[in-house]
Structures are given as C-alpha cells and as structure tokens.
Amino acid sequence: MEYKFCGNSGLQLPKISLGLWHNFGSVDDFENATAMILHAWENGVTHFDLANNYGPIPGSAETNFGRIFKEHLSSHRDEMLVSSKAGHDMWPGPYGDGSSRKNLIASCNQSLKRTGLEYFDIFYSHRYDGVTPVEETMQALIDIVHQGKALYVGISKYPPALQQKCYDILADAHVPCLISQYPYSMFNRQIETDTIEIAAKNGSGFICFSPLAQGLLTEKYLKGIPQNSRAAKSTGFLQVDEVTPERVEAARKLKEIAEKRGQTLPQMALAWILRDKRITSVIVGASSVKQLDNNLHALDNLTFTDDDLAEIEVILKDPALQMHKV
Numbered sequence: 459m460e461y462k463f464c465g466n467s468g469l470q471l472p473k474i475s476l477g478l479w480h481n482f483g484s485v486d487d488f489e490n491a492t493a494m495i496l497h498a499w500e501n502g503v504t505h506f507d508l509a510n511n512y513g514p515i516p517g518s519a520e521t522n523f524g525r526i527f528k529e530h531l532s533s534h535r536d537e538m539l540v541s542s543k544a545g546h547d548m549w550p551g552p553y554g555d556g557s558s559r560k561n562l563i564a565s566c567n568q569s570l571k572r573t574g575l576e577y578f579d580i581f582y583s584h585r586y587d588g589v590t591p592v593e594e595t596m597q598a599l600i601d602i603v604h605q606g607k608a609l610y611v612g613i614s615k616y617p618p619a620l621q622q623k624c625y626d627i628l629a630d631a632h633v634p635c636l637i638s639q640y641p642y643s644m645f646n647r648q649i650e651t652d653t654i655e656i657a658a659k660n661g662s663g664f665i666c667f668s669p670l671a672q673g674l675l676t677e678k679y680l681k682g683i684p685q686n687s688r689a690a691k692s693t694g695f696l697q698v699d700e701v702t703p704e705r706v707e708a709a710r711k712l713k714e715i716a717e718k719r720g721q722t723l724p725q726m727a728l729a730w731i732l733r734d735k736r737i738t739s740v741i742v743g744a745s746s747v748k749q750l751d752n753n754l755h756a757l758d759n760l761t762f763t764d765d766d767l768a769e770i771e772v773i774l775k776d777p778a779l780q781m782h783k784v
C-alpha cells in the first residue's frame with residue numbers, strides 16, 4: 459500500500475480506502491464482510507469509511523464493523539482510521555435527518571455506541587441539507603472534536619458555493635477541514651470544474667467515492683445485468699436504467715485500453731483518479747475479496763502516457779456517460 463498526506467495535515471491515508479456503504483449490512487453475508495475487512499487490513503488499507511445510515515438496515519454496517527473490529531482488530535486501533543458521517547435520513551421525526559446540531563451530535567453518539575469505538579478518526583457532515591446554516595453544522599463538528607469524539611472532521615457533497623465558508627469557519631476554530639469527500643469517476647466528473655481546486659487551495663485533503671461508478675467501470679455489466687449485482691438487488695443504489703448502452707459500450711472500449719496497459723478496467727479506473735495529485739485517496743466498495751484484491755492492484759500501475767489519457771478522453775467526451783445523482 460502507498461500512503462499519502464491528507465491535504466496540509468500530518469495524517470497519511472492509504473491511496474485506497476474501503477467503504478462499507480453496500481455489502482456490510484445485516485442483509486449481507488457476515489463471513490464475507492469479515493473476509494473483506496481482514497483482506498483490506500492485511501494489505502495495508504488502514505482507512506474504513508462508514509456512515510450512520512449504511513446497511514441495510516441503517517446502522518447495521520456500523521454494528522457489523524464494530525463486531526469484526528472487536529473480534530479481530532481491536533489491538534490495532536491506533537494503526538487504523540475509522541470514519542463516520544451524519545446527515546442522511548436515519549431515524550423517524552424531525553431530528554433523524556439533515557445537518558442540524560441536534561442530528562450530528564446525537565448521530566455521532568449513536569455511531570460510537572454501534573461501533574463500540576471510543577472515538578472516530580474522521581467525522582463528517584454527510585451533506586448540506588439545503589436549510590441548516592453552515593455555521594450551525596460546522597460548530598457541531600468543532601464541538602464533536604472538542605468533546606474527544608473525533609480527531610478530525612470533513613465535509614461531504616457540499617455545493618461549491620458553500621465549501622469556502624465551511625473551510626473558513628473550521629479554520630477559524632483551529633479545527634481545519636481535514637478532508638472533503640465527493641463522488642468522482644470517469645462517469646462522474648463534476649468536481650473537476652471547481653470543487654477539487656477549492657479544497658486544494660484550502661489545504662483540505664480530497665477523497666473520492668463511487669470511483670467505479672458503483673460497478674459500471676468494471677467488466678460486470680458488459681453482458682447484461684448479472685444476478686446479485688448492485689443494479690439487480692432491490693437494496694442496491696444503482697438503478698437498472700443507469701446501466702445504459704452508452705455506458706456499457708464505453709466500459710468495453712475502456713477495457714481495451716486497460717488491457718494494453720496490463721490492467722483490468724477497475725484497476726485503470728482507480729489509477730485514472732489517482733493521477734490527480736490533489737486527490738488523497740479513493741474509497742472503493744466491493745462485494746467479494748476477489749473484487750477488492752483486483753482493485754488493490756490498481757497501485758501496480760499509476761502512470762499514464764499522454765496517449766493513454768488522450769484515448770480515454772475521446773471515449774469520455776460523450777456527455778450521456780455522466781451521472782451526477784449521488
């Protein structure tokens with residue numbers, strides 16, 4: 459594994475982190491979830507990305523992570539980073555959703571209980587809810603750090619127009635924004651226009667989620683929608699109508715470039731993200747140890763020639779490939 463300093467901080471993240479959004483919930487195979495976490499850990503993945511609502515059922519990914527941690531990894535707490543977030547719908551009533559101080563503080567307490575951890579390494583505001591003043595949300599993050607419940611804080615999916623305000627409030631309180639988490643992949647390039655540069659200018663690290671476009675940037679959908687794939691599952695976030703002929707055809711062409719580089723398509727898709735030096739880490743998801751292992755080997759070739767990049771751009775220039783939903 460290679461590690462990289464996160465923005466202007468002294469904290470290093472693995473270039474590949476593991477996310478527990480899908481496949482680690484109570485509906486999933488616990489032995490498989492355990493095997494993936496242990497495989498990640500044994501291969502230097504020191505960073506595990508959670509959120510209060512990951513499951514299904516919501517909360518169960520944190521509970522399962524806590525159980526796996528307790529059984530296998532508890533002696534390694536100081537060698538790893540565990541992140542969680544609050545801001546999406548989690549419990550009934552007006553306080554279980556959004557970016558209020560009430561929601562963030564209560565969520566953080568609940569997440570610590572579920573995981574059995576004493577603190578999170580990184581705690582995020584999962585989203586801007588469109589209503590809560592960012593002053594209120596950022597103050598909740600600052601207080602979570604002051605209470606010893608998190609070491610660092612981050613923001614996720616905040617619109618570019620609000621990013622600077624978040625960074626300024628956190629910096630003024632001497633709890634700088636360690637990291638900014640946004641979707642980024644060959645099929646979702648929205649952050650290229652402003653978000654990533656605003657983060658870099660402020661010394662915030664940058665971590666990308668859904669780097670494989672939830673599986674579209676793998677070989678999985680080249681021959682239709684397989685059973686048990688995220689698109690096929692009722693609990694999967696990827697919808698069947700997002701598996702468009704254009705995206706499948708682009709994946710087929712990208713796979714040919716990857717093969718010329720001696721890589722699989724997901725390996726090239728991850729390496730392509732990490733080509734940008736402002737990016738600290740990519741958070742991959744996986745449903746098996748085999749997938750995860752394949753993805754970790756992206757690090758074997760992170761170099762692109764100008765010709766590789768130009769060939770990739772030709773394929774990606776079709777705007778119909780882009781998905782900005784998450």
Ligand SMILES: NC(=O)c1ccc[n+]([C@@H]2O[C@H](COP(=O)([O-])OP(=O)(O)OC[C@H]3O[C@@H](n4cnc5c(N)ncnc54)[C@H](OP(=O)(O)O)[C@@H]3O)[C@@H](O)[C@H]2O)c1
Nearest residue numbers: 477478479667668669670671672673676687688743745749
């Ligand atoms: N901040 C936020 O709002 C936010 C939002 C979304 C995600 N995230 C974070 O980002 C993490 C990653 O997101 P993601 O799961 O969407 O990432 P992703 O890496 O784009 O997609 C993962 C899915 O792709 C498929 N896959 C992965 N490797 C494969 C391989 N080598 N071959 C074939 N298929 C492969 C698997 O799908 P199948 O299940 O079909 O096998 C896997 O579940 C999440 O777990 C979460 O921690 C954060």
